[in-house]
Amino acid sequence: MSQALNIDIVRKDKDLQPPLYAKRDIALVRGEGVYLWDADGTRYLDLVSNYGVNILGHAHPKVTEAIQRQAATLVSCHQSFSNDVRSAFLQKLLSIAPAGLTHAFLSNSGTEAIEAALKFAYVATGRTKVVAAKRGYHGRTLGALAATADKKYRDPFAGALAEATHVTYGDAEALAEAVDETTAAVVLEPIQGEGGIHPAPPGYLARAREIAHAAGALVIFDEIQTGFRTGTWFACQHAGVTPDLMALSKGLANGVPIGATLMTAEVAGALEGGVHGTTFGGNPLAAAAGLATLEALESEGWLAHSAEVGAYFIEQLRALAHPKVREVRGQGLMIGVELKGRATPVVRAMQERGVLALMAGSLTVRFLPPLLLTREQVDTAVAVFAEALG
């Protein structure tokens, strides 16, 4: 394929949409496993996996087969009708959920999963105030945006956002001060993703649950980015803390749009018809992809693999002891390298060398690869990262 073809696609993609994204200058057209190809036929090692979505890599045979089979059977089915594949998916999802989360509402994205969690917490508590964390990211619909901290996203909509207080992540004292008898929910990521890959300090999630419950508020864990990626099904399982509501999306169906809001029987019991709804949520296509994804994660042993390879990745990054690196943080295959300077040039230099990485904030290079990554591919990634640092 010619260079002109790639540039032409990039230009149209850019010109025909509102300018909401800082575009990278390649057009990706195909993926297989941990690799992506652009329209010119250049191959990239994918440490982005669509911002953490393609947990089983691209075109995983079992997920592809499930999608093809379901596409030829029944794509769409409103949740007012029952469906065989949706039932099987829900059963599987709730069987791996932390004990106590017994019901799930299905939607189509991360922000929708949070939006539902907030509404359910409002209804279950009869309150509307949210306490969330500085650096926290929970999506950009108006409800979810109230919980998101970044002023850049919030300020244009300040007048339209629900009441929310943002406290320093990891500071239980600050949380205890902010939570009161008007608080519906405390919303936290077990590891902050967009905010720079910051794992919760030991004991923080358990303390947050205690503080919330003492005030009659609920705890929402946002596992949209952490889910399936940290060596266990869910990151809160490392801390042994179960929330009242848990939001999932990204990796859950390996690329088919999906969101899920898991909840306790108590929260489910407080909801009634009309509280929330969606036309596409729970569609059989996404359910089939989700079921195949969860089954493959389990039967092929990818959680244990990601714990092992992730620890190796972190070890190799730390071993670089590069003077431009401030800190390496993460768990499993959710890894951030905070630099002493801007991350953009490093991410760009890696792309030029055939490795795709992400930013998290302006200083952190973020790696969210498919769990399929091997030690050899880690070695390549670390060598390219070191070269890109200069």
Ligand SMILES: Cc1ncc(COP(=O)(O)O)c(C=O)c1O
């Ligand atoms: C922790 C977290 N919550 C919520 C979201 C929003 O998900 P979506 O972009 O699917 O709406 C994201 C997306 O990056 C996320 O990382």
